Amino acid sequence: MSDHPPLAQTPLHDVHVRLGAKMVGFAGYDMPIQFEGVMAEHKWTREHCGLFDVSHMGPCLLTLPGGPREDEDAHIEIAKLIETLVPGDIQGLEPGQARLTVLLNENGGILDDLIITRPYEGDQQGRLYIVVNGATKGDDWALMNEKLGDLADLERLDNRILVALQGPDAEAVVSESFPEAAYLGFMESRRMVCKDLTCIVSRCGYTGEDGFEILVPASGVGHIVELLGDERVKPIGLGARDSLRLEAGLCLYGHDLDPQKTPVEASLTWLISKNRRAAADFPGATKILDQIANGAPIRRVGIQPMDRAPAREGTEIYAGDKKIGEITSGGFGPTVEGPVAMGYVDREFAKTGTELTLMVRGKPRAAKVAKLPFVPHNYKR
Amino acid sequence: MTVKYTEDHEWVSVEGDTATVGITSYAAEQLGDVVFVELPDVGASFEKGDDMAVVESVKAASDVYAPVSGDVIEANTKLSDAPETVNEAPDSEGWFAKIKLSNPSELDSLMDDAAYKAFCADL
Numbered sequence: 001m002s003d004h005p006p007l008a009q010t011p012l013h014d015v016h017v018r019l020g021a022k023m024v025g026f027a028g029y030d031m032p033i034q035f036e037g038v039m040a041e042h043k044w045t046r047e048h049c050g051l052f053d054v055s056h057m058g059p060c061l062l063t064l065p066g067g068p069r070e071d072e073d074a075h076i077e078i079a080k081l082i083e084t085l086v087p088g089d090i091q092g093l094e095p096g097q098a099r100l101t102v103l104l105n106e107n108g109g110i111l112d113d114l115i116i117t118r119p120y121e122g123d124q125q126g127r128l129y130i131v132v133n134g135a136t137k138g139d140d141w142a143l144m145n146e147k148l149g150d151l152a153d154l155e156r157l158d159n160r161i162l163v164a165l166q167g168p169d170a171e172a173v174v175s176e177s178f179p180e181a182a183y184l185g186f187m188e189s190r191r192m193v194c195k196d197l198t199c200i201v202s203r204c205g206y207t208g209e210d211g212f213e214i215l216v217p218a219s220g221v222g223h224i225v226e227l228l229g230d231e232r233v234k235p236i237g238l239g240a241r242d243s244l245r246l247e248a249g250l251c252l253y254g255h256d257l258d259p260q261k262t263p264v265e266a267s268l269t270w271l272i273s274k275n276r277r278a279a280a281d282f283p284g285a286t287k288i289l290d291q292i293a294n295g296a297p298i299r300r301v302g303i304q305p306m307d308r309a310p311a312r313e314g315t316e317i318y319a320g321d322k323k324i325g326e327i328t329s330g331g332f333g334p335t336v337e338g339p340v341a342m343g344y345v346d347r348e349f350a351k352t353g354t355e356l357t358l359m360v361r362g363k364p365r366a367a368k369v370a371k372l373p374f375v376p377h378n379y380k381r
Numbered sequence: 382m383t384v385k386y387t388e389d390h391e392w393v394s395v396e397g398d399t400a401t402v403g404i405t406s407y408a409a410e411q412l413g414d415v416v417f418v419e420l421p422d423v424g425a426s427f428e429k430g431d432d433m434a435v436v437e438s439v440k441a442a443s444d445v446y447a448p449v450s451g452d453v454i455e456a457n458t459k460l461s462d463a464p465e466t467v468n469e470a471p472d473s474e475g476w477f478a479k480i481k482l483s484n485p486s487e488l489d490s491l492m493d494d495a496a497y498k499a500f501c502a503d504l
Contacts, residue, residue: 038439039414239413239440308417308461310437332416332439339417361419361435 010055011161011218015225019235026238027134029056034237041240042334045207046375049169050236051228058137059157059200059215062144064126068119074126075118081148082116082128087263087282089273090128096120098187098202101271102263103132103140108284108291109259110266111143112136113251117189117202129189129200131162131213133253160218166211166244168378169232174201174212176230177223181212186379195223206241208248208377246340247333249302249372255313256300256328256342264291265344267300267372299350303327303341303358304370310339311358311367317343318357318364324349327358333374340374341367385491388500391448392472395488400449400480404436407501409471413438415464420456421478427451429487434477436467449487451480 007030016023021032032053035041044050064078079090088101098117102110117129132140137158144154165174175182178192181201189202197220205211216223227233242252251257251266262284263271269292276282280289305311315327330341349356354369385393390408394401409415419435427433427447434445456478460466467475482488492500 033440034413037413042439243439308464309419310417310442312442332437334414334439 010053011221012053012055012224015221015228016053016235019228021235021237024238027056029134031056032235032237034239035235038237038239038243039334041234041236042243044234045167045236045240045244046209046335047168049165049167049173049233050207050240051224051233052164052166052236052241053161054164054213055158055160055162056134057158057162058132058134058140059160059162060130060132060141061155061157062128062130062148063153063155065151065153068124068127070123070125072125078126078128078152081152083276083282085143085147085283086116087272087276087288088116089275090116092273092275093118095122096188096190098189098204102257102268103143104283105259106283108262108287110257110261110263111259112140113253113257114140115204120190124191135254157215161216161220161224162213163216163224164205164211164213165227165233166205166207166209168210170209170211171380173227173230173232174214177227186210186381197223203380206248206250207244208250208373208375209244210378210380243331243334246329246331246342247335247373247375248377249342249374251300252329261344262288262291262296264288264296265298265300295347297347298325298344299347300328300342300344301350302370302372302374303330303343303356303367305339305341305358306366306368308339309360309365311341311360311365315341315343316359317345318359319349319354324356335375342372345369383488385488385493386497386500387446387448387491389446389448391445393448393488393491395482398482398485399454400451400482401476402433402448402478402480403476404445404467404471405497406471409468409475412436412443413440415467418460418464418467418477420458420460421453423453423456425453427453427480429484445477447480448491449480449482449484451483453478454481455479
């Protein structure tokens, strides 16, 4: 008997199985790791349009007591509440604008990375649409309830379908169902209706490609199946999701980010908004502002192995005889056609081009610090 | 020439006292796209069951165990530049190493073609 609780299923579970997916346990859900193969799925996404089931993630609404309102002050009120937990400028979000940020602990350590969206609709102010990671959603929501529970209402939306459509054909595919989606810019979001399904359509994703994430009612499985019938669209598993985000230089929580790492160490200093630095009013501000001013002891960098051997998570990084860091994500990049990795190194070795040695199964292999991303982003600005 | 199989999905093709070793098409299929093979050094000695090579797909690294004991007399260096050969021709061009057998009687404990097919059918 297994010690683990039974795996949960997303509303699209049976669709994956019918399409022949290889399924694995991930974040407590039975999820597709691959369909036809990681390499083919990865390349299809970069060239056409990949459909990813990310319903295991944690979409939710945080709303002022009494419900959403129509006045600008309502947005400021709800933004001030969430800003006690994150270092991003949430008050300054325009209607329909989304922002990547991080939940911080009192030491400035990263508890999760998340996207916070201000609703576009005039009657939905005083509410934020938030998407957190699947593996951390229980802890994140417990924290939000503990800190903000008396001041705001948290509504989980993780019984719905959350899909990402990513790749150069995503705009054409998605705008057939949601014509207004074509007019969204990167990190913009709107409520849209298709066939009586009220959805939240956001122009974002985690592959480095242009694309959309769409929250769909659980009754919308048939519509997702229709999308998969489009010849430009193929279902993509978690395997290619990982290789795509790694080539795009994007962090995977629990691997590249954890509660011991600050945003400065994680090379995510850009997430700490200017006005929040001036106010110094977010968790761990003292430590983080000191690191911004004086540098952090370690830094997340891209790492390019010089031969064909992939360097996986946990691989030790050396400069000469001295251990100076560790790989936190590594594998093979199908678009790069070679191994790619990210890891943390001591600050004096963080400069692009610095020569390093990776100990892969006891053998030293040459590598150097590389600029991220490995594959240029194709966002619609 | 005899071909034998292990439960870890390696094949061993024997001619005289030399065994050519590779992974089966079942294993190659399960791994998916092979992107790197770490081959044993020529001259290295292995006992049956030792880690002999590593085969990496996009997703993960997997160990390949020595199916028989002996010394490596040749490694398939073609796989260094063309690891995809393991997917394209796992039971011919995609061989890993040639081993000079130190204990040929070990072959008796391996499966023949019919037994291996039945073994895979039950997985």
